[in-house]
Amino acid sequence: MSEALVRVSHLCFSWPDGTTVLADVSFALGPSSTGLVALNGAGKSTLLKLLAGRLTASSGTIDIRGKLAWLPQHLPLATSSTVADVLEVTPVLLALDAISAGKGTPEHFDIVDGDWNVRERVYAILDRLGLGHVALERPLSTLSGGQVMSLGLASCLMQRPDILLLDEPTNHLDTSSRERLYRVLNEWKGCLIVASHDRELLRTTEHIAELSRGDLRWFGAGYDAYRDTVSTEQNAFAGQVQNLRSEVRREKRDKQDARERAERRAGNAARSLPDAGLSRLAAGLRKRHAQVSAGKADELHEHRLASMQSRLADAASELESLPSLDFTLPATRVPARRVLFACENMQVCHGERALFGDNGLTMSIRGPERIAxxxxxxxxxxxxxxxxxxxxSADAGVVRVAQGGVTYLSQRLELADTTRTVAQCLADYAPGMPAQERANLLARLHFRGDRMHLAVAGLSGGERLRVVLACVLHAEVAPQFLLLDEPTNNLDLAGISQLGEALRAFEGAMVVVSHDAAFLATIGVTRRCVLGSPGERAQSLGHKR
Known part of the structure; x- marks a missing residue:
């Protein structure tokens, strides 16, 4: 292996409440690509923040050799910033403009510092990520979530790093943007660590590191080999658990049978004592001997049973440590003829650009439709x-919006006050729900005991998504019309499957933005609406499945 760019030794990290995230973790990485996988809340983002120097370890060391760039899961970008601001090239571009206009000063030349082709370098990177048409002066407020994510990656690449840390970089990206990102990362030759639930992205990495219960396990043959190994292990442990449960049941039966046999022998002996001609002392000794023998046999069975139960607990702990998430939705039904949304020649303008093409968008949604x-x-x-x-509001056209029962889950997972706890947020949204029922709902989403009193601001992306889903889906007014913007972002693979099954059972209407084809197939899409690229005509396709 070439010289390590990242070297971690005996790293430990725990949250102030005592929750252990990393326990004596050590590894070394050179120029290579590693996919970091784990259940939601296990600590993927925490590990990346530790490597990036944004958190301080409880103990252990982190040695970084070279320049490091980090793309967080949630980009802390001001909407007033421009594209050039995010790329950190605004001062250089202004200095170049001043020099080109003949107004350059020594300070301008110091700012440029030999980076004369910065504009060409910027657009080369932007073009590779599908942003070549975006002006450097354009405000972030006019960009989509996917464009902002691609811009964040461009900002990392502009730093010319040796080490690149990416936290869920395909969140919000459409299919073509994801494919461009895969190509860019395949061509990149430094040390890449990417935390993701995107299976296609993980398949492009050389190694997989699985974070579980404070430890990292390494797999060197790629994502598919990792999944095969884990599946084989899980099946083996499941078989072991089943066999041990059978042994425990058998040992309990044997213990009960032995006890009943001893009791029968003792009863028979007591009844036969008058005919045996034994003295009272000899009879007492025989009885005590029988009791001691029965006690020893009972102890032997207890010892065997305890050993089996211990082995059973160990084997069961190797299976999935958390039960399935329960995304059960309120029972709602939408009449088939009810109009939930309708628009005719609707238009929104971003500056001089018409978002929905020359003729605007015309469409309607009636009854329990499921629209991708x-x-x-x-x-x-x-x-x-x-x-x-x-x-x-739209800038032009006719728009009719349903009143009441409309629930919107945005990409940004917004809640009014993230300093409030998980339990407090749910109480804010569902004040009429009994406290015990709210606690049961949060428990089904893995917020039990003290965890329901954690502040939302400190949760991982997947945990925050579960809280937002609980709040918006169980609000005081039951949802009839769900609007979901990339609902699978931040969820682990098991969570995506479970959310899909819950939405499939929902009897209301929904419009879902998602680039996960398997998820869309699970929820049972009945119609697809395709919006054209900027400048193209939008179209609504009403083909039933």
Missing amino acids: LSGDNGSGKTTLLRIMAGER
Whole structure:
């Protein structure tokens, strides 16, 4: 292996409440690509923050050789910033403009510092990520979530790092943007560590590191080999658990049978004593001997049973440590003829650009339809959902929005006050739900005991998504019309499957933005609405499955 760029020795980290995230973790990585996988809340983001120097370890050392760039899961970007600001090239571009205009000063030359082709370098990177058409002066507020994520990666690449840490980089990206990202990362030759639940992205990495119960396990043959290994292990442990449960039941039966036999022998002996001609002393000794023998046999069975139960507990702990998530939705039904949304020649303008093409968007949604809303990043998917939710108005056209029962889950997982606890947030949204029922609901989403009193601001992306889902789906007014913007972002693979099954059973209407084809197939899409790329005509496709 070439010289390590990242070397971690005996790393430990725990949260102030005592929750252990990492326990004596050590590894070394050179130029290579590693996919970091774990259940939601296990600590993937925490590990990346430790490597990036954003958190301090409880103990152990982290040695970084070279320049490091980190793309967090949630980009802390001000909407007033421009593309150039995010790429940190605004001062250089202004200095170059001043020099080109003949107004350069020594300070301008110091700012440029030999980076004369910075504009060409910027657009080369932006073009590779599908952002070549985006002006450097453009405000972030006019970009989609996917475009902002791609811009964040571009900012990392502009730093020319030796080490690249990416936290769920395909969140919000459309299919073409994901494919571009895969190509860029395949061509990159440094040390890459990417935390993701995107199976296709994980398949591009050389190694898989699984974080579980404070420890990292390494797999060197890629994601598919990792899944095969884990599946084989899980099947083996499941078989072991089943066999041990059978042994425990058999040992309990043997113990009971032995006890009953001893009791029968003791009874028979007591009844036969008058005929045996034994003295009272000899009879007493025989009885005590029988009792001692029965006690020893009972102890032997107890010892065997305790040993089996211990082995059973160990084997069971190797299986999935958490039960399945329960995303059960309220029982709602939408009449087939009810109009939930309708628009005619609807238009939204971003500056001089018409978002929905030359003729605007015309569509309607009636009854319990399940619509997959798709289109390139920046084509207006989130804007359309916000109009359907009544959060913003169209600039032109006729729009009719349903009143009441509309629930919108945004990409940004917004809650009014993230300093409040999980339990407090659910109480805010569902004040009429009894406290015990709220506690039971949170327990089904893995917020039990003290965990329901954690502040939302400190949760992982997947944990926060579960809280937001609980709040918006169980709000005081039961949802009849769900608007879901990339609902599988941040969820682990098991959680995606369980959410899909819950939505499949939902009897209301929904519009879903998702680039996960398997998830869309699970929920039972009945219609697809495709929004064209910027400048193209939007179209609504009403083909039933």
